[in-house]
Amino acid sequence: MGDASALTEREAETPDVGELTPPDRTLMGPGPSDVHPRVLKSMSTPLVGHLDPSFVEIMNEVQELLRYTFRTDNKWTIPVSGTGSASMEAAVGNLVEPGDTMLVPTNGYFGGRMKSMAERAGGEVVEVSAPWGEPLDPVDVERAFDEHQPDVFGFVHAETSTGVLQPNVPELTEIAHEHDAFVIADCVTSLGGVEMRVDEWGIDAAYSGPQKCLSCPPGASPLTLNDRAMDKVLDRDEQPRSWYLDLSLLEGYWGEDRAYHHTAPITNVYALREALRLVAEEGIEERWARHRDVAGDLKAGLQELGLEMNAPDEYWLPSLNAVRVPDGVDDGAVIDHLLEEYDLEIASGLGDLEGDVWRIGCMGYSARPKNVEYVLAALEDALAEQGF
Numbered sequence: 001m002g003d004a005s006a007l008t009e010r011e012a013e014t015p016d017v018g019e020l021t022p023p024d025r026t027l028m029g030p031g032p033s034d035v036h037p038r039v040l041k042s043m044s045t046p047l048v049g050h051l052d053p054s055f056v057e058i059m060n061e062v063q064e065l066l067r068y069t070f071r072t073d074n075k076w077t078i079p080v081s082g083t084g085s086a087s088m089e090a091a092v093g094n095l096v097e098p099g100d101t102m103l104v105p106t107n108g109y110f111g112g113r114m115k116s117m118a119e120r121a122g123g124e125v126v127e128v129s130a131p132w133g134e135p136l137d138p139v140d141v142e143r144a145f146d147e148h149q150p151d152v153f154g155f156v157h158a159e160t161s162t163g164v165l166q167p168n169v170p171e172l173t174e175i176a177h178e179h180d181a182f183v184i185a186d187c188v189t190s191l192g193g194v195e196m197r198v199d200e201w202g203i204d205a206a207y208s209g210p211q212k213c214l215s216c217p218p219g220a221s222p223l224t225l226n227d228r229a230m231d232k233v234l235d236r237d238e239q240p241r242s243w244y245l246d247l248s249l250l251e252g253y254w255g256e257d258r259a260y261h262h263t264a265p266i267t268n269v270y271a272l273r274e275a276l277r278l279v280a281e282e283g284i285e286e287r288w289a290r291h292r293d294v295a296g297d298l299k300a301g302l303q304e305l306g307l308e309m310n311a312p313d314e315y316w317l318p319s320l321n322a323v324r325v326p327d328g329v330d331d332g333a334v335i336d337h338l339l340e341e342y343d344l345e346i347a348s349g350l351g352d353l354e355g356d357v358w359r360i361g362c363m364g365y366s367a368r369p370k371n372v373e374y375v376l377a378a379l380e381d382a383l384a385e386q387g388f
């Protein structure tokens with residue numbers, strides 16, 4: 001037993017917490033992005049049960065909308081309950097079995113996360129190298145395949161830490177398939193904003209997050225697997241190490257049975273449905289074009305301010321603009337100035353690029369000309385404050 005008088009004192013204390021009044025930020029960082037008002041509204045609609053017939057219908061609709069957005073006919077297309085890392089771990093933890101070898105990239109922060117997840121799944125990890133700020137070269141991928149014969153190959157389509165887009169995806173998947181390997185694509189910062197064609201490009205499993213180009217709060221994260229990948233998952237000798245993310249169990253809920261597995265985050269599923277409805281209304285190809293156009297103006301404006309992009313033009317990632325911090329400028333002071341004076345969020349560099357770049361997102365509902373003008377004007381002021 002604890003000290004009785006201390007307990008009494010604690011019991012007497014009522015937390016004095018006021019009403020929730022978060023600041024009204026403009027979100028131009030690496031995610032979350034600004035949420036569309038229609039998505040916010042969907043989150044204040046009444047809850048139904050996670051097995052309610054009306055919710056089962058909503059689940060079907062979300063799956064159909066996800067297939068449209070991923071450009072896939074994959075039956076196994078679901079929102080995983082959790083953030084992007086949950087859909088990532090569902091892909092890696094189910095496809096990598098103990099004793100399997102997974103090939104992962106070294107050219108950014110999230111390849112490192114893939115490595116940790118594959119190791120925890122009992123896999124052996126081998127790497128294909130490229131510098132931070134460059135994409136993978138298919139020649140290096142082929143060499144790594146010849147040398148290590150991996151069972152699973154993961155790559156990051158849109159590397160949020162470096163602002164680099166991986167081109168040549170069909171070339172990479174072809175190499176992997178010639179070696180009978182499975183391909184996992186990280187589309188967290190590309191889905192719904194940058195061209196991604198799961199079926200046409202031969203991707204076996206792809207995962208994403210809702211809070212980037214889909215402009216939806218985090219909580220239900222897209223995942224798709226083709227039949228070939230799902231056959232491997234269902235044919236495993238050993239159960240995946242995570243019960244929660246075991247796709248053979250999740251299939252009971254998202255597949256035909258619709259039986260209880262866990263209580264889905266209903267409100268997040270509503271939000272994702274509305275966010276995906278907005279994608280379908282706009283049209284996926286039009287949406288990719290909007291991101292390219294609006295972010296193109298952002299990139300041009302940043303260059304006019306005298307700033308240099310981290311990624312060369314060929315690998316520029318419209319949804320995440322990594323910009324070099326000029327010599328003599330305090331990157332943190334600029335970020336603070338934007339937040340304090342403009343209620344505007346951008347982010348510093350991550351991992352190896354910490355202190356070297358700012359990361360300015362241009363995603364979903366944040367990818368609007370108005371936001372671009374705002375961020376450029378605010379940044380000009382913040383840089384002037386720094387004598388730049």
Ligand SMILES: Cc1ncc(COP(=O)(O)O)c(C=O)c1O
Pocket residue numbers: 030031083084085086088110156158159160161186188189209218
């Ligand atoms: C490329 C990439 N992969 C994975 C993740 C992990 O997603 P989350 O932070 O939603 O768990 C992120 C998050 O920023 C990301 O940018």
